[in-house]
Amino acid sequence: MEKVLKCSASKTELTNDKGSVIFKCPKCGQADIIRSYHSRELATKYECPKCGFEGPN
Numbered sequence: 486m487e488k489v490l491k492c493s494a495s496k497t498e499l500t501n502d503k504g505s506v507i508f509k510c511p512k513c514g515q516a517d518i519i520r521s522y523h524s525r526e527l528a529t530k531y532e533c534p535k536c537g538f539e540g541p542n
């Protein structure tokens with residue numbers, strides 16, 4: 486089963502986004518933060534769905 490990943494910031498689907506990244510929240514380490522290439526370029530803020538941590542870092 487393939488999950489549809491969405492950017493945490495822009496909510497865009499990452500199906501064909503080669504520049505996207507997925508990483509654990511730097512604060513709580515539990516939630517996956519997903520950022521699309523587009524959001525990284527624009528330095529769009531992301532927010533952790535678990536602890537509310539915000540940042541582009």
Ligand SMILES: [Zn+2]
Nearest residue numbers: 510513533536
């Ligand atoms: Zn977090």
